[in-house]
Amino acid sequence: MKIVVLGGGESGVGAAYLAMKKGLDVFLSDKGIIKDEYKAILTENNIEFEEGNHDEERILQADWIIKSPGIPKKADLIVRINEKGIRLSSEIEFASEFTSAKIIAVTGSNGKTTTTSLIYHILKNDNMNVGLGGNIGKSFAKQVADENHEYYVLEVSSFQLDDIQNFRPYISLLLNLSQDHLDQYNYNYEEYALAKFRIAENQENDNFFIYNRDDEMSLNLLERLEIKAKKLPFSLKEKVKPGAYADEDKIYVKMQDHFSMKIDELSLIGKHNIANSLAASLAGKILNITSESIRNSLMTFQAVEHRLELVTEVDGVKYINDSKATNVNAAYYALESMKGPTVWIVGGVDKGNDYTEIEDLVKRKVSAIICLGLDNEKIINFFQGKKDHIYDTSSMEEAIKISRSVAQKGDTVLLSPCCASFDLFNSYEDRGDQFKKEVLQKVTI
Template sequence: MKIVVLGAGESGFGAAYLAKKKGMRVFVSDKGYIKEQYKQLLIDHDIEFEEGQHTEEKILSADWVVKSPGIPKKANIVAQIHQKGIRLSSEIEFASEFTNAKIIAITGSNGKTTTTSLIYHILKNNNMNVGLGGNIGKSFAKQVADENYDYYVLEVSSFQLDDIQNFRPYISLLLNLSQDHLDQYNYNYEEYALAKFRIAENQENDDFFIYNKDDQMSQKILKELDLRANKIPFSIKEKINFGGYVEQEEIVVKGTEDFKMKIKDLALMGSHNVANSLAASIAGKLLNISNESIRQSLMTFQAVEHRLEEVAVINGVKFINDSKATNVNATYYALESMKTPTIWIVGGVDKGNDYSEIEDLVRKKVKAVVCLGIDNSKIIAFFKDKVEQLYDTSSMEEAIEVSKSVAKEEDTVLLSPCCASFDLFKNYEDRGKIFKKTVLKK
């Protein structure tokens, strides 16, 4: 069988490596330039590759194409692959065909990385033989090739789910939905939401689907779809007979064995993280993990880098890195959890944002908006009459300098950009690291 892998990043190399290990003929094609570490790995494992171009003849002679989630589905080469009727899969689909491990897969517009890491922490803490992958950490395919795990906890994006055929998790979680990546879904929120729901489409009646009962779009689509999996809701607004909810400052999971824990004992703060902790606890109970072990894990978990990460307190001013907030909904959660007057750094590549969703929070919590991006006109136009101070900056150094000059003791400077990072930075991690470095400069 001839496998072509499009994109030679972490997931692309992993898929190529797994295919090679399974005795397939492999060709890797990257339209950009391949990072040195992955190029060396391809050479070391004798995998044929090209960079800086897509040779259509080679790609279209494949039996199976594995596509990096970073390649837009509207790309010309993708259209040609579909036209020829060649199977096109994401790395999670490809790798899942070569493992019998139970998969716990997590998606949602916000909180995926945190909840995926939290569930992995719960399983690992319980001495289970488990791998972590998908949109986080090491390539899932590379682990399938080299390891022999009984479980995988995978963070999966809508872009990965767009390219599945048989991917079937034992437990799937859909944490929430908000208007994100709409540029890739014809600016149609429901189309994007349906892509997320694909996480459960191949599940059977001995599998489990954990979903957010407070999420309106999830509720709407659940009524339209005929999912076979056992559906288990969680809510922070209402009591649930079977599932997870909040009552009297405790999270409660009702099931074959009930689980309770005081919210004040959770390692993660903020109402969105109460919801994430609830969802993770339900997954833990479905895997028969003891209450004591789950409680211990929820108390000891450390927050994910670039997600409401406290960087420093300088002259009484707290600096928080929430660079992973690349949409309005993620920033909503960040602003909601602010307890002191906030200088908010926002901006980047706008993905069709509707800032009215956070207007009230900004009025209540934000004393100054510091725009950071090449083109801040949309943000400036929306917020200019809604806050007393608004600044336009085009570098991290300038944004931090302005923020420090505006901030007073007991204020918070929050980087929560609402936008993608590609105008000034390589990615959100790069943006977050530069923020931290700049804040800590004397």
């Protein structure tokens, strides 16, 4: 069998490595330049590869093509692959064919990384043999090749789910749905939502599907879709049993046994993180982890970098890095969790954003808007006349300089951009790192 891997990043190199370990004929192609660390893995393992080019003739002779989630499905090469009827898979699909481990897969528009990391922490804290992968951490495929885990907790994007055929998690979680990546789904919200629901399409009645009962689009689609897995809801608005819910003071998980915990004991802040904790606790209970162990994990979990990360507090002003908030809904959760007046840094590559969702929150909580991007016109036009203080910047240094000048004691400076990072930065991580660097430089002068 001829395997071709498109993309020489973490997932692509991991997939090529797994193919090599399984004795398959594998070739990796990347139209860009492959990082030295990945090139070293390919070279050391005698995996043939090319960079700076796609040899289409060779690629189209493959029996099975593994595609990086970063390659758009509308790309000409992908269209030609589909026209030829060659099996096209994501790394998660490919790797799952070579492991009998139980997979816990997490998707949603927001909270994926936090919830995936939290579930991993719950399992690890209970001494379970577990790996962390997907859109986070080490390549899932490389772990399947080298490590013998009994469980894998995977963060899964809609782009990865677009390219599955047989992927079947033991537990799947769909945290929420909001309008994101619509440019890749013909600007059709339902098309994007259906891609997310593919996480459950191969599940059987001995599997579990955890979903958000407060999410309108999820409920609408659940009425139409046939999902065979046992459905378990979580909610911040109503009591559900079996399932998990919260009131003003506590979270509750109602399964075979009952578990409750005070909200102020949770290590994570914000309503959205209460929902994430409910979803993660349900997964823990399905895996028969004790209430005491789950409680301990929820109290000791450290927040994910670039997600509501407190950088520092100087002269009574807090600086929070939420660079991972690349859509409006994510920024909504961040703004909702702010306690006092907020200087909001927003902007980047717009993905079809509708700012009406956060308009009321911005009016109530934001004292100044600092736009950070090459083209801030859409944000400025939307909030013009609704906020007195709007600034147009095109560098992190400038954004932090203005933040420092306008923030007063008791305020929070929040980087929660609503947008992708690729106009000024290499990634949301790069954007967050630059924010932290500038904050720590400027506020300590």
